[in-house]
Amino acid sequence: xxxxxxxxxxxxIQVMDENGNIDRELFPKDVDDQKIVxxxxxxxxxxxxxxxALSLQRQGRAVTxxxxxxxxxxxxxxxLAMGKSDWFVPNFRQHPVFMVRGFPLDIGLLYWRGFEEGxxxxxxxxxxxxxxxATQMPHAAGLAYAFKYRKTGASVVAYVGDGGTxxxxxxxxxxxxxxxxxxxxxxxxxxxxxxxxxxxxxxxxQTLAQKxxxxxxxxxxxxxxxxxxxxxxxxxxLANAQNGPTLIEVLTYRMSLHTTADDPTKYRDTQELAPxxxxxxxLRVRTYLTxxxxxxxxxxxxxxxxxxxxxDEAVEKAEQFxxxxxxxxxxxxxxxxxxxxxxxxxxxxxGYWQQPGSE
Amino acid sequence: MLTNMVxxxxxxxxxxxxxxxxxxxxxxxxxxxxxVFRVTDGLFAKYGGERVIDxxxxxxxxxxxxxxxxxxGMFPIAECQFAGFQLLAxxxxxxxxxxxxxxxxxxxxxxxxxxxxxxxGVRTLEHHSDSPEALYAHIGxxxxxxxxxxxxxxxxMIKASHLRDPVIFLEPTKLYRLFKQEVPxxxxxxxxxxxxxxxxxxDLTIITWGTMVPVVxxxxxxxxxxxEILDLRTINPLDEQTILDSVKKTGRAMIVHEAPLxxxxxxxxxxxxxxxxxxxxxxPVLRVASGSFPYPFPGYENYYIPNExxxxxxxxxxxxx
Numbered sequence: 001x002x003x004x005x006x007x008x009x010x011x012x013i014q015v016m017d018e019n020g021n022i023d024r025e026l027f028p029k030d031v032d033d034q035k036i037v038x039x040x041x042x043x044x045x046x047x048x049x050x051x052x053a054l055s056l057q058r059q060g061r062a063v064t065x066x067x068x069x070x071x072x073x074x075x076x077x078x079x080l081a082m083g084k085s086d087w088f089v090p091n092f093r094q095h096p097v098f099m100v101r102g103f104p105l106d107i108g109l110l111y112w113r114g115f116e117e118g119x120x121x122x123x124x125x126x127x128x129x130x131x132x133x134a135t136q137m138p139h140a141a142g143l144a145y146a147f148k149y150r151k152t153g154a155s156v157v158a159y160v161g162d163g164g165t166x167x168x169x170x171x172x173x174x175x176x177x178x179x180x181x182x183x184x185x186x187x188x189x190x191x192x193x194x195x196x197x198x199x200x201x202x203x204x205x206q207t208l209a210q211k212x213x214x215x216x217x218x219x220x221x222x223x224x225x226x227x228x229x230x231x232x233x234x235x236x237x238l239a240n241a242q243n244g245p246t247l248i249e250v251l252t253y254r255m256s257l258h259t260t261a262d263d264p265t266k267y268r269d270t271q272e273l274a275p276x277x278x279x280x281x282x283l284r285v286r287t288y289l290t291x292x293x294x295x296x297x298x299x300x301x302x303x304x305x306x307x308x309x310x311x312d313e314a315v316e317k318a319e320q321f322x323x324x325x326x327x328x329x330x331x332x333x334x335x336x337x338x339x340x341x342x343x344x345x346x347x348x349x350x351g352y353w354q355q356p357g358s359e
Numbered sequence: 360m361l362t363n364m365v366x367x368x369x370x371x372x373x374x375x376x377x378x379x380x381x382x383x384x385x386x387x388x389x390x391x392x393x394x395v396f397r398v399t400d401g402l403f404a405k406y407g408g409e410r411v412i413d414x415x416x417x418x419x420x421x422x423x424x425x426x427x428x429x430x431x432g433m434f435p436i437a438e439c440q441f442a443g444f445q446l447l448a449x450x451x452x453x454x455x456x457x458x459x460x461x462x463x464x465x466x467x468x469x470x471x472x473x474x475x476x477x478x479x480g481v482r483t484l485e486h487h488s489d490s491p492e493a494l495y496a497h498i499g500x501x502x503x504x505x506x507x508x509x510x511x512x513x514x515x516m517i518k519a520s521h522l523r524d525p526v527i528f529l530e531p532t533k534l535y536r537l538f539k540q541e542v543p544x545x546x547x548x549x550x551x552x553x554x555x556x557x558x559x560x561x562d563l564t565i566i567t568w569g570t571m572v573p574v575v576x577x578x579x580x581x582x583x584x585x586x587e588i589l590d591l592r593t594i595n596p597l598d599e600q601t602i603l604d605s606v607k608k609t610g611r612a613m614i615v616h617e618a619p620l621x622x623x624x625x626x627x628x629x630x631x632x633x634x635x636x637x638x639x640x641x642x643p644v645l646r647v648a649s650g651s652f653p654y655p656f657p658g659y660e661n662y663y664i665p666n667e668x669x670x671x672x673x674x675x676x677x678x679x680x
Contacts, residue, residue: 089427122466127430132454138420139455142427142435149409150381150432169450172420179415331461332500334468334523337552337596 008213013233014223018279020288028232033294039080039227040285040295041303043072046096047282048307049105050256052315053095053112057260061319063114066093070225070255071191073281076100077230078187078250081238082157087125087147089140089158091133093189097159101126105314110321116331117321133194134164137173137186144182144245155183155241157234163194165211166202174215174247183241185234189224191254196267212247224250225281253279325353360544365535367509367542368398368474371516372436374546376406379434379520385412386421386438386474395440396476396535418447422473426455429471434520436472442529443486445475449494456525457500468523472516477505478570478617480533480664482657488532489654490569490618493627495527496595502551503594505529507572509540511592514549521548531570538573554598556605560587563611563677566602566628568592571615571665578670586674594624602628603636610641611677614648617664621651642680647673 015026050069056062068075071093079100082088088097098108103124110118111129119128127143130136140158147154164170165188177184188208192199205211212219218240222233230250237246253276257264289295329336329344336344347353362370375382384399384406390413393400403411414421418439425435439445445452452473459469479488496503502524506512512530519526554566557576562584567575568591579586587605591598606612612632614625625646632644647665655663 116462116464120463120466124466127427128459128463128467132450135423135450135454138423138451139427139430141420142424142429143431144427145424146428146431146433149383149428168417169419169423172415172417173423175415175417176420176424327464328461331463331465333460333502333596334465339596339599342599 008210010207010209010219010221012221012223013229014226015229015232016226016284016288018225018284020284020291022228022288026229026232028228028235030235031228031231033292036228036285037289037294039076039231040282040289042076042080042096042100043227043282043285044303045307046072046076046099048304049095049099049311052311053109054256054260056112056315062109062112064259064261065112066259067256068093068096070276070280071189071252072096073227074187074189074224074230074250074252077227078157078234081231081234083155083238085152085154086238087127087143087154087156089127089136089143089156090129091136091159091161091164092129092131093161094129094159098126105311106317109314109318113318113321115321115323116327134160134167134170136160137164137170138176140184140186141173141177141180141182144177144184145180148180148182153242155185155238157238158184158186160186160188161194162188162190162192162199162202162208163197164188165208171211171215174212174217174245177245178215178217181244184245185237185241186245186247187234188247188249189252190249191252193254193258193264193268195258195262198268207249209247209249215247217244218246219249220246221249221251224252225279225284227281227285360542361539362509362542363536363539364506364509364512364530365396365398367513368516368530369400369402370542371513372399372402373405374517375434375436375520376402376410378546381432382434382436382520383410383412383428384436384438385414385425387414387416387440389413389438394438396532398474398530399438418444419451422448422451422456425471425473426451426459426469429469430467434470436474436520439473439475441487442475442477442489442491445491448473452495452501452527453498457498460524461500469525470523472519472526472528474528474530476532476535477529478531478533479654479660480570482660483532485656488660490616490649492529492594493618493622493624496624500525501595502526503529504551504592505531505569505594506592507531507534507569507590510542511549511555513542514547515551515592517546518548518551522551529569533570534573549592552593552596552598554601555590555592556601557588557590558586560585561609562586563613563674564589564602564605564609565613565615566591567615568594570617574665574667575615575670578667578674581667582671582674584674584678597628597631599631602632606632606636607639610639611680612640613645613673613677615665615670616648618648619651620646620648623648642677645673645677
């Protein structure tokens with residue numbers, strides 16, 4: 001006997017194409033022109049902030065930095081789709097999501113200056129930035145289970161890269177969330193490159209969204225440079241999250257470096273960039289806004305000046321931060337064990353904290 | 360109540376689930392089966408599948424989802440079925456469980472317990488018998504406890520459930536059913552970071568824990584040596600004070616553990632004694648431990664684990680110095 005026991009397929013969604021044309025059938029009902037202007041401003045702010053952070057790093061005023069150039073659409077779109085009580089679970093490139101969710105800019109900059117004090121203010125509805133790839137995904141599944149168990153009504157939006165989908169923790173998290181019907185929306189930011197390894201070398205699967213099928217959960221693919229499209233699919237997934245998780249693959253491109261420790265000219269053809277420049281997430285929204293008389297040069301100038309000023313103020317504030325080496329000892333446990341206190345007392349007494357190596 | 364260690368831990372989990380409505384027990388086979396050692400027996404029937412969770416078979420996400428649950432306001436008590444399998448969760452334990460507090464400067468705390476059966480002597484297959492306490496103690500940020508009797512097991516588990524810290528709770532399988540002990544029915548705490556003076560004495564100090572506690576006790580009793588025996592109970596944070604006080608009194612220090620000798624917890628303890636009490640010593644510090652290689656197959660384990668004879672010989676050696 002032979003019979004078909006399973007069928008699966010993956011849809012691709014795009015609401016606004018690269019010329020600013022809108023698919024009216026898919027256009028989300030809660031988006032109006034004002035909201036599109038807000039999306040435009042937030043994406044522009046993310047890009048300005050990225051340029052500043054990169055420049056600070058090049059001047060030696062920040063440690064290694066992970067640029068976000070080209071991915072502003074998917075980050076702003078997904079962040080705006082979250083509800084008030086929702087949480088998000090970042091990897092290490094989610095600074096635009098933090099920004100949209102109200103993270104103080106100066107605190108964010110402290111992370112890039114190399115201080116733990118820049119990770120999370122108490123009460124902020126996100127887990128901490130996560131550097132070991134995909135290890136944040138089980139946290140998202142567990143957090144979503146906690147919200148379900150405690151009946152808070154909140155959902156969790158988690159981010160992982162295309163490279164991250166090769167990790168066991170990625171699949172384990174989808175599997176757990178699927179079995180538990182945990183309210184988790186997992187976003188694969190497929191930006192084509194995991195440092196130097198292209199998407200084609202991560203998986204033989206035609207789409208990464210289809211990894212949802214193996215976990216028995218919903219999966220969809222979306223134009224990641226279409227801020228409205230991403231907003232729509234994340235919003236739809238969140239509306240359904242109490243019934244179970246969704247995996248969303250956003251198709252975008254890492255226009256810049258993996259991090260400032262990296263030189264992409266070594267492994268990728270610069271000609272790859274041109275088609276993606278035409279698909280820029282900010283450009284298409286500007287085309288739409290200009291075409292509809294909602295934006296002009298004067299507004300652009302006013303916005304850019306305001307954003308630069310806010311960024312400069314945040315940088316100034318972040319640079320006033322004075323590290324407190326004692327904090328390393330005070331936040332290991334909820335109490336300070338005697339053996340650790342002995343180390344702390346010895347460090348204070350020796351005075352080497354007064355002559356730090358270099359900064 | 361008179362109970363063995365399995366019963367004492369089971370009772371502690373029951374009391375914790377009663378007391379804290381956000382507490383859950385989770386892991387492989389912890390539900391209907393009651394755990395492969397029956398430590399969670401009866402809890403599924405009493406609290407249901409939402410609180411006594413049979414997870415998918417994946418250790419990394421057992422610990423990883425527990426981290427997420429702790430962030431989400433719950434108190435997860437996760438089980439890794441065996442010490443060898445727990446290594447699949449090592450990334451979650453070392454990268455997240457241990458350092459979430461420090462890297463968020465306490466904005467996020469992880470009140471949670473990861474329980475694991477450890478050590479050998481019960482003729483199990485490969486990867487079931489490791490003694491990994493040094494691995495977890497070395498990271499920092501984790502509390503590592505290992506009881507040697509039912510009373511301490513229950514009291515340490517309850518104490519761990521009242522902390523705001525991640526706890527690695529190591530349960531020696533050899534001691535699960537070795538003996539019974541009178542244990543209070545209700546809640547009580549055993550202090551974490553405090554060694555137990557099992558036997559007072561003046562001739563020498565033997566520092567030990569877990570499976571080696573009964574081995575050392577028997578060896579000392581048979582030799583009629585007036586040894587002071589310390590059962591650490593907590594590996595990290597180390598109760599350095601009790602160790603130093605005892606060593607200064609007896610002038611001789613011996614460390615006995617089942618974990619491999621090289622780079623084991625005994626090295627840490629010996630170093631501290633050397634740093635802070637070397638001039639009080641009448642003999643070099645002596646370590647008794649398993650061989651410096653991975654745990655053997657069960658057919659060889661009795662040649663591997665330190666036994667009474669090995670401890671007894673070591674006592675003769677250190678007393679003759």
